Each structure stands twice: as structure tokens, then as C-alpha cells.
Amino acid sequence: MITQNSSERRRRNTDEWIESIDHGSIGDAHRFATAPASDGGRTRIPALRTKDEDGKEIEVQKNEEKSRLLHKAFFYEAPENHGVDPNYEYPAPAFKYEEIKNEEIRDSIKNLSLYKAPGLNKISNSVLTHCANQLIPYLGPIYRASVKLKYYPERWKRFTTVVLRKGGKPDYTVPGAYRPIALLDTIWKVMASVMKGKIQYYTEKLQLLPNMQFGGRSGCTTTDSLHTLTSFVKDSWRKGDEVMALFLDVKGAFPNTVPQVLIHDMRRYGVPKEITDWIADKMTGRETVIKFDDFKSEPIAVNSGLDQGCNLSMFVYRFYNTSQIEAAIGRKDELATNFADDAILATAAPTIKEAAAKMKNLFQRQNGPADWSKTHFSTYEYHKFAAMALTRKRIPNPEGGNKRIKQPPMTLHIDEQNTVTTVRTHKFLGVILDEELRFKEHAAYALGKGTKWMGQVKRLSKMARGMDG
Secondary structure (H helix, E strand, O other): OHHHHHHHHHHHHHHHHHHOOOOOOHHHHHHHHHOOOOOOOOOOOOOEEEEOOOOOEEEEOOHHHHHHHHHHHHOOOOOOOOOOOOOOOOOOOOOOOOOOOHHHHHHHHHOOOOOOOOOOOOOOHHHHHHOHHHHHHHHHHHHHHHHHOOOOOHHHHEEEEEEEEOOOOOOOOOHHHEEEEEEOOHHHHHHHHHHHHHHHHHHHHHOOOOOOEOOOOOOOOHHHHHHHHHHHHHHHHHOOOEEEEEEEEEOOOOOOOOHHHHHHHHHHOOOOHHHHHHHHHHOOOEEEEEEEOOEEOOOEEEOOOOOOOOHHHHHHHHHHHHHHOHHHOOOOOEEEEEEOOEEEEEEEEOOHHHHHHHHHHHHHOOOOHHHHHHHOOOOEOHHHOEEEEEOOOEEEOOOOOOOEEEOOOOEEEOOOOOEEEEOOEEEEOOEEEEOOOOOHHHHHHHHHHHHHHHHHHHHHHOOOOOOOO
16 A cells, blocks of 8 residues: 555656646756666766877776866867967957946846856855845955956866766767866856956947857857858859858867967957956966766866856857858858858859869968968868758759759868768758758658657656556
């Protein structure tokens, strides 16, 4: 009888929990539904594989050595020579820096997610939210003094890096199968949010950066980027042209961001020196502890890169990768857009071969994507590039007959050493694009995904005997 009552109670609690799921707890439901059947034990990081100085593959089992490997994968070292001309003459600031106001701090605190994990100071966002009236009179003078005195407290530069698995990876014995989540000082995150608001307001108002950037912009989504590409392709088709598209892949975009180059770019586009000096100080002398399983490393220096997990990072990266796409801006037969580290190049011409030749010229053009990769120390992973010949035109069948066929795959030469073969479909920003832009493959993918989730919901609702009718 006791067992039956316990089972009934568990079923009733499960039913109540399912009915209470909202947008804030859907993530918990997702993790529960997709978790494999197990005893609930924690997933731990196994021995990691790497290569020694002689190039021989070895296994690393000690946590201290694992943390060093993960640190090397997450954080890149700054180059010896950042290449910025110390005598560069910057234009006058595009706008005047205004001191941080208490109202701005209040607005930033209101937008905090209550239950995000805190940083090393253990102060949660809920404390800031519920005690805003008491804290703002103290935070305001601290933030204003930080900018005025060009001083960034050392405690704000220390953070915890939590190691999480990337979903769907076939092998978790390599460091690249994990992602870092930075748990930053919550007091600092509020100030970073205020600074982001200031830069973002004037950047959009004065149009300091091109409209072909979509990541990190308020009101812009991945669909905007996809609609822009679709519009360019179909406009070209109406003129009788065909389109070659090239999807770029940048290795470790945020970790590869060089502070000196970032500050140089921000000042070139008119950001006041008060803000760039504050950001430069923020990115100097950082330390992190890497945390996984039940292990916490000793503090390790972070000499380059943007803080992943900070909303300011996503926005200022726009200044860093603007010159990646500027070479195509203003040209009617070319398109270049980026969404953070995901970029698209597209060229239109009467034939695919001509469009491919234009693509090579665009990629190698002075101050184009190839130059950006070198001057911004952002390595392209050419083996992850994808090319598509976007056309609905048919060609005569070489084997004879009256039936016309789709154009066969072709090889795109983007420089002297790297080539990319065109594919029929490619997944970009979560959408499967096909060469004719009919989206049949994506519709099938979405239908399959929906069917899978219906099965997962069914699994949740029938833990024992099923939900009551």
C-alpha cells in the first residue's frame, strides 16, 4: 500500500510539474526529456587526448593537466606584435561620453536574469534585483570613478570558467568537444551592461557600423540575415544572373580577439577614448579558475580574447569583424554579411563560373576577408567552409536526351592553396539552405524534429500509467 501511494504521489507530482512548465523552465524540461536513461550520476570529463612535443598521441588523466589543456583550447595567447600603428591618427569621437547615471544602472539591474550562477563574489543577480534601491547609491559613484580614474578593480578581473560539453559531439576525449562558460562578477556585469547600452545607442543612431551586421544588434535576428541572403539571390535571378555563396568559418572568434586591435577598431569608428580606455583596462591582467567535476584549478592568466558570457562582448565584437565584410558594401553584384563569427559572401554573374571568379576576387581583395583574417589574427578553418551554386537554371544532359539536368558540383578556388567544392544543401544559422531555395530539405528536417519532440512529450506524460483523461 505504501508503494502504491508513493507511486501515485510521484505520478501526480510529475503531472503537476509538466502542467506548470513555462518559458522560464522549458530548458529544464528539455534537459530532462533528452537525457539518456541512467542512474542519474554526473557526467564527468574522461581522460583527454593530446599530442606531446614529438607529435605522439598521449592521454591526460590528472585534473591539473586536463585544466591546462582546456585552458589552451578556450583561451589563446596574444600575438607578440599586434600590428597597430602607435602613431595612427584617429578621427574625432562620433559622440561625447556621458557619465553613468543611476537610472541607467537601475534599468540594467531590471534586465538581469534572477537565477544565473554568480561569479567568485557569490553575489547573485536576485540580490541586486531585490536590493537595487539600497545598492544603486553606492554602485553609481563606484562605476563613475572607475571610468574617471581609469581604474578597473582587480577583483572584477577574476572569474570562474565552467566546462560544459558541446552537444552531439562523437568524441569527448578531445578538448575541442567542450565549451567554456564564464561566471563573471555580477557587480561588474551590471556596469558592462550600462556601457553596452551607451555604445549601442550611439552606434545605431549615428550608423557607425554597416547594416549588414546582424549579431549583437537589438532587434536583429538570424532570420534577418537569412532574408537578406534570400532577397539578394532572388533579385539576381530576376536579372537572369546566377549566384555563388561562400559560408566562412572563423576558429575561436571570441578567444582570438586581440585587445589592442579591438580598441584600434573602436576608435577608428568614433567610440570615445573614455570608453575604450576602460575596456582596455578591463581586458588587461585577467585571471580565471577552470572548474569541472569536483575540481577547481589554480588561477590562470587570460591575456587575450573577449569574456564569453558577457553581453558587452557580443556587441563590441561587431567593431572587430566589421572590416571582414566592408569590401563588398555598396556593390550591387556582391553581398557580405556576418552574424558574430558566421559570415556569408555572395556574388552574382550571368554564369556560375563568372560568379565563382568574382568570389575569388572578393575574398582576396585588398582589405577584404582574407586581409581581415591576417590583421585581426582570426584564423579561418578552410576545411569547414561551404560553397553553394544558387541557381534554378538547368543545363543539357551530357549523356544526351531532351531532359535538362541540374548543374553538377564545381570547385571554387578561393586562394592559391584552398579550394571548396559546392554542395547541394548547407545548414546556416539553424536553417537548411538548398541550391534552389525551395526549403524542402529544411521542411523535412523541421517535421522530423517536431515528430521527435512529440515522442519526448509522450515519454514525459506516461511515466507510469499515463496522465488522467
